[in-house]
Amino acid sequence: MSKILMGPQTLVYPTPTFLIGVNVDNKPNFMTVAWGGIANSEPPMISVAIRHQRHTYRGIRQNMTFSVNIPSTDLVRETDYCGIKSGAKVNKVEDCQFNVFYGKLNNTPLIEQCPINHECKVMYILNLGSHSLIIGRIEETHISESCLTDGKPDVNKIRPFIFTMEPDSQYQAFGEVVAKAFSIGQELKAKE
Amino acid sequence: MSKILMGPQTLVYPTPTFLIGVNVDNKPNFMTVAWGGIANSEPPMISVAIRHQRHTYRGIRQNMTFSVNIPSTDLVRETDYCGIKSGAKVNKVEDCQFNVFYGKLNNTPLIEQCPINHECKVMYILNLGSHSLIIGRIEETHISESCLTDGKPDVNKIRPFIFTMEPDSQYQAFGEVVAKAFSIGQELKAKE
DSSP: OEEEEEEOOOOSSSSOEEEEEEEETEEEEEEEOEEEEEEEEEEEEEEEEETTTTTHHHHHHHHEEEEEEEGGGGGGGHHHHHHHHOOOTTTHHHHOOOEEOOOTTTTTTEEETTSSSEEEEEEEEEEOOOOEEEEEEEEEEEGGGEEEETTEOOOHHHOOEEESSSSSSSEEEEEEEEEEETTTHHHHHHOO | OEEEEEESOOOOOOOOOOOEEETTTEEEEEEOOEEEEEEEETTEEEEEEEESSHHHHHHHHHHHHEEEEEOGGHHHHHHHHHHHHHHSSOOOHHHHHHHHHEESSSEEEEEEEEEEEEEEEEEEEEEOOSSEEEEEEEEEHHHHGGGEETTEEHHHHHHOOEEEOOOSSSEEEEEEEETTTTTTTHHHHHHH
């Protein structure tokens, strides 16, 4: 198999579409972020990378909290909008008709329409160059009751989506189940 | 829409399936990681969370480098295996029949069968509790020539997959394209 060198690239699959919520000057704002992921299990932590000049970054510095809202495919237009526009210029909550609520952390806005919402306290801010990596401890997780099956989160009801950068910037739904995790690998074990 | 409180949970969609490569005591080893993502654009950086007691963590401390290999659905069995077993007990390279090669960083093993390979130098190691978050600067990115279309990475040829934790731990392919990014949000803009 022949390999091509591309130079250093931020090319990974999948990347998420998180809607990051903060109050900026006491007004709720949301920004779409694809650079991030879970950072720790116990206690639960999440990381998101945000450019220093972003309106959202100001809000994070003001409150030292943020939310991570996971949209469903129903909200793909709104999610894209929150990645294109700046809260310094438009009112995204109004334009997207988000129903905002607050949870355990009083100053951290959450989107009711998103199936999953995490409230986070900032633990670390690392300036890595173009972005700061914000590492937040998840203080509370909310899920829409309609997205549960037998009390468990159900990916088929949540209907999350992926941001795919290459070859064309697009959003993709989750597809077919390829295999059971912590299970199919046992077939190789049997070969030993 | 009614919300349920779940307590703090590491519940996000999507999460990746990265095969993290290191030499441990000079022998190549690979471990599957779902906690991680891009951490910075310029320069390109990536974060991965690894439990301190892992064989891979030892290799990272020894070399201060690691690789991130992105498997295709063809490798789902091998990927699961590398998440189940420890390199302290089995030879994963042999069991998975990985063709290992080395790139710019001499001591950082890469998997030929994976469509995308990143070579990374460790910039930060943050002890966050159960895991250390390893932040690496991507020094070089390799792509299989067969996964390019008109010189660009093609997600339909790469065939990456997602680790889905809830409701059942499983691997899912990428699904249908829901919308064009940096585009569909313009429809909302028009409403202003």
